[in-house]
Amino acid sequence: MKKLIISLAAALLSLPTMADEGMWLLPLLKGQRFQQMQELGLKLQHYDIYNPDSSSLKDAVVIFGGGCTGEIVSPDGLLLTNHHCGYGCIQRHSSLEHDYLTDGFWAMSREEELPNPGMTVTFIDKIDDVTDYVKGELAKDTDPNSMNFLSPKYLNELAKAKVGENFLQDNPGTEVEIKAFYGGNQYFMFTKKIYKDLRLVGAPPSSIGKFGADTDNWMWPRHTGDFSVFRVYADKNGNPAPYSKDNVPLRPKRWFKISLKGVQENDFAMMMGFPGRTNKYYTSWEVAERRDIDNTIRINIRDIRQKAMLEEMLKDPSVRIQYSSKYAGSTNAYKNSIGSNWAIKKRNFEQVKKEEQDKLIAWGEKNCDGSYKDALVTIEQIISDRKDLRTRSWLLDEAIIRGIEFVNVPTKTEKVIEALKGNDKEARKEQLRLLERAYHGFANSNYSAEVDKKIAKVLLKEYRNQVNPHVQPEYFQIIDKKFKGDIDRFVDYLFEKSIYGSDDNFDKFLAHPSVKALENDPMILFANSVRKEEAALKESLQSFNDGYALAHRTYVKGLLAMYKDQANFPDANFTLRLTYGQVKGYSPSDCNYFGHQTTLDGVMEKEDPTNWEFVVPKRLKELYNANDFGRYKLQNGKMPVAFSATTHSTGGNSGSPVLNDCGELIGINFDRNWEGVGGDIQYLPDYQRSIIVDIRYVLFIMDKYAGAGYLLKEMEIVE
Ligand code: ARG
Ligand code: ASP
DSSP states (O other): OHHHHHHHHHHTSSSSSSTOOOOOEHHHHHHHHHHHHHTTOOOOOOHHHHTTSOOOOOGGGGEEEEEEEEEEEEETTTTEEOOHHHHHHHHHHHOSSSSSHHOOESSSGGGGGGTTTTTTTTEEEEEEEEEHHHHHHHTOOOTTOOOOOGGGGHHHHHHHHHOOOHHHHSTEEEEEEEEEETEEEEEEEEEEEEEEEEEEEEEOOHHHHTTHHHHTTSSSSOOOOOEEEEEEEEEESSSOOOTTTTOOOOOSSOOOEEEEEEOOTEEEEEEEEOOOOTTTTTHHHHHHHHHIIIIHHHHHHHHHHHHHHHHHHHHHHHHHHHHHHHHHHHHHHHHHHHHHHHHHHHHTTTHHHHHHHHHHHHHHHHTTOOHHHHHHHHHHHHHTTTTTHHHHHHHIIIIIIIIIIGGGOOEEEEEHHHHHHSSSSSHHHHHHHHHHHHHHHHSTTTHHHHHHHHHHHHHHHHHHHSSSGGSSOOHHHHHHHHHOOHHHHHHHHHHHHHSSSOOHHHHHHHHSOOOHHHHHOHHHHHHHHHHHHHHHHHHHHHHHHHHHHHHHHHHHHHHHTTTTTSOOOOOOOOOEEEEEBBOOBOOOOTTTBBSSSEHHHHHHHHTTTTTTTGGOHHHHHHHHHHTTGGGGSTTTSSSEEEEEEEOOOOTTTTTTTEEOSSOOOOEEEEEEOOGGGGGGGGGGTTOOOEEEHHHHHHHHHHIISSSGGGGGGOOEEEE
């Protein structure tokens, strides 16, 4: 018996997909995973979640903007997403008089809801398997090295041809898109409806919506109320339309019911949303490449950059405000890379992938098919051949392009120069006006030349230490020729001489504009030289990338064939997916266990009025001290804040609805723990956790904290 159990356990462990792992495509869910979901506690039928012929839960899930998920929670088009997803909108409506980032914002009537030009909300109306169609079209291509099989442009033309021009004309706001899955072994077409009138309804203050900020980012236990509220508007016929005051709230096909029942450890939980990118089908060589080049360079360079930035932020409160968003953006991917390398080492991903490759080679040979081995040999070779180029490209990108702000000064000066050379006074004025606008767009209120200068000095030193002088951007030669290698002097010189070096310099230029000043401007020359190197590297890497993509397709095809009796999910590609698992805490280290639910007690424990990241608003403390939690509290009387679950999520899943066994909304996903981010390559069942704001905290803040309880009246709340 014991033996049987051991061998059973071993068999389970060697399954390619572990329980809870997976970002499942809805049309494949029924065949692939539905039974396991029900065994884990799901009470719904597959057609409740996804039904190609009528409305289902998936119709309440949307793409929010360009990289987040959102969900519809009322028949009047009310939408929930994260605070960090709505951040840009909240920021754009903020000013010194109305600082919605600091104070929060609540529309107390529909008239007060704020429009957000440029924002979109995308519904997925239909998902069709179009593999045969795409492969049929691809077969007409005679070029064996054609990259059409992955080309978004080519695939979207196919999508348009498939549905026909008339269909698109008759359905305003509708777009079609074909995306490649499993490295180009399968194709799905998405029929999307894109709404453009989206209004801000409410947001908590950052001291709730961003509580814990960077210190707590990628961390559990977490105490952030990371949510914001919007409403989708449509024209009178319910069709997408640009903002108009005549638009009306959208009557959506579906909205989520909201559950106040809460969660217990091991409860079933599932999430739908738009995970952005994963690398489940990496080979061992790519794991090493990611670890030794991508992650390592990012960690090292950002460490240097952030230290310099933070020093300035701590010195000067106005710099702190200017750079807080840039700092947050920088540390976000930085901490992710640290977690990624931690997991690669901890679970020896390189070895795991190696074993999988060897297994496939043996399996192929047994079936007289050497193509998989050939593909793997090709990938190994490509990874080795592109090592130097990739290293240079990552260093250029992290240390200079993303690291130094002044590489983004306006460099398109041809028209200004032309106007300055000509005699047309009006044209000249107009061109200078445009340049002035571009300059102020660059040197905006969140830019500090002093900080940029300081960062440029440390990063250029690091870049020059790591990159062979022969392959640095050409303009860097003057660092040696003119400044004897002295980077500090070189950077000072750029700021001193460039028209973009300071407002003063720019004003002087405007007073006496000259062609020579533009043609010889050192910052423009610097930026152009960097861009030239960037383009050259991109081009050199392209042939490797193409060869890689072809071999990768074959490799994935092999794995799918070898594991054809198993359910295999495709890598994330920002398409609608479902992931399920259980509400669960985890053990980060020996003898340590984190529970699955945080409460307001933790907010009070973390409070630090001297640290902007952990300031607690007065009103929240009053509610806490009065135990005024209404119907939102736990059985033990505490106020829930967030919970963690084993769902397999990634970037892009922010804002995703988290649902219980009845498909009711129990939370909004917003993060993962840093020990779990390696799940982008290989799921770690004991470490990977999604971090989810408890829906009861969301409602509590709306109702009790903000006094916007009227919004709850349009929701369907299940007690
Ligand atoms: N780590 C989360 C994600 O990857 C949240 C990022 C926003 N929050 C922050 N403090 N930077 O998007
Ligand atoms: N915070 C991420 C997002 O914004 C989610 C994650 O990486 O887990 O999509």
